[in-house]
Amino acid sequence: MFGIEQTIRENAIDPRARAGESDWFENRDVTTSVYLGLNPVIGIEWFLHRNISFHSEYYTLITAGWRIVTEDYAREYSNGDWYRSDSDLSGVYYSVRGYARAGVSFYFK
Secondary structure (H helix, E strand, O other), X not given: OEEEEEEEEEEOOOOOOOOOOEEEEEEEEEEEEEEEEEOXXXXXXXXXXOOEEEEEEEEEEEEEEEEEEEXXXXXXXXXXXXXXXXXXXXXXXXXXXXXXXXXXXXXXX
C-alpha cells in the first residue's frame, strides 16, 4: 500500500471568541503525508454445514511515512495587539493498528 494525502484547513473567524475579545483571526494548516504500508491478514473458517460457516480473522495495518505540517496563525485583538505564529513541523511517523472480526456466512447455490 502506498499513498499521498494532503489536508488543508482554513478558518477566517475564531469560533471560540467572545464578543469584543477579538477583531480578526486567521488560521491555515496544511498537512502533507507520504506513506507506505503493509496489511497482513490471518483467519480461519469452519463449515458447520456445506452452506453455513463461522469465520474469524485478525488483520493489522502497519504504516510508516513522512509528514509535513505547516501552520500559519494570525490574530489581532480588539486593543490593537497582534499575535502571529508560523510553524513548520516535519518528521517520520508510524502507526500500527490491529482489528479482529468474526461472522457467519451463508452460501446459496
